[in-house]
Amino acid sequence: MIELAGISKTFQGKQGPIHALNNVSLSVKKGEIYGVIGYSGAGKSTLIRCVNLLEKPDAGSVVVKGTDLTKLSTKKLREARTNIGMIFQGFNLLKTATVYENISIPLKLSGFSKKEVEERVVKYLKIVGLDEKYHAYPSELSGGQKQRVAIARALAFEPEILLSDEATSALDPDTTEAILDLLLKINKDLGITILLITHEMNVIQRICDRVAVMENGEVIEEGTTKDIFTSPAHQTTKRFVSSLFTHKIPDDLLEKLNQTGQVFTLSFFGDSSGEPALATVTKKFDIYPNILSGSITHLKDETFGQLVVHLKGDTAEIHKAVRYLEKDQVHVEGVNISDKNKRVS
């Protein structure tokens, strides 16, 4: 649906050139929710703005539904953009216009008939759950309600793609949850493909099918949300995952425990989260587990649990137990002495 290939973008800053994007490629499939995560300055905003050419890349192609947008005339690009809605952290609503007008004005300007405009405003305000606020001004709405208006405005053009630029970053945790639920509903019920950028791992955890991690203008890791959570490879990805699972084991305890066995992080997915895997290996092998920390949460469609355990016993028995767990769909990662001082993820 969206194919970015070799995208580079350099800005001329006061202190010299800033390489905001350096040869970035990624591919978003039809119907999925794809998240790009990174710390401030990683290049996320520049990247998402390249998808609808609000930012023109210096190099690379932006192919949306088979058409390279960088090759289009201004007129054709304007048409192509109507298929790509966008929502922003700051909502970008007209302050002096009502909720109704915020949605209807862009439609009128695009040439829709009065009847069509009315039908669409009613339909999409209902979908975002704001059909009682037609005549309110943005100043009379909460942050979550403003974002709902912005989402209705984007949906009113009936796009196949929705770009979300930190849409929940200015919202409190409960409102964030509600807006993420709305994005899931839009994706599922209307079949809209969503590409979002965020610096919050809980956004990825809750709604994304796949994720790219960005740093210094580059994609440093990419995969399904499940893979990124169970086996993050890059240090930055590990930091993002551990921001949700803070199993911090004190240094001296870790050192002591590793003298009588080994400490592991066990990650469970889906059905395996409900199985007593640890109890089974304890019966089968000559090991004694001690649970140091644990948590369970939901990824988009699956349950994801983590346990940090100390397995006490003979090295050979521990290895057999680990192999058994791995066969049982449990992802096992050792927490070594060299990992102390780091959060376990």
Ligand SMILES: Nc1ncnc2c1ncn2[C@@H]1O[C@H](COP(=O)(O)OP(=O)(O)OP(=O)(O)O)[C@@H](O)[C@H]1O
């Ligand atoms: N118009 C611009 N002119 C000059 N430099 C820019 C411009 N836009 C972005 N940059 C620089 O490009 C780099 C990437 O910025 P970008 O906003 O894409 O990052 P980001 O990951 O979205 O960060 P944040 O989460 O803080 O918005 C930064 O160093 C930024 O200062």
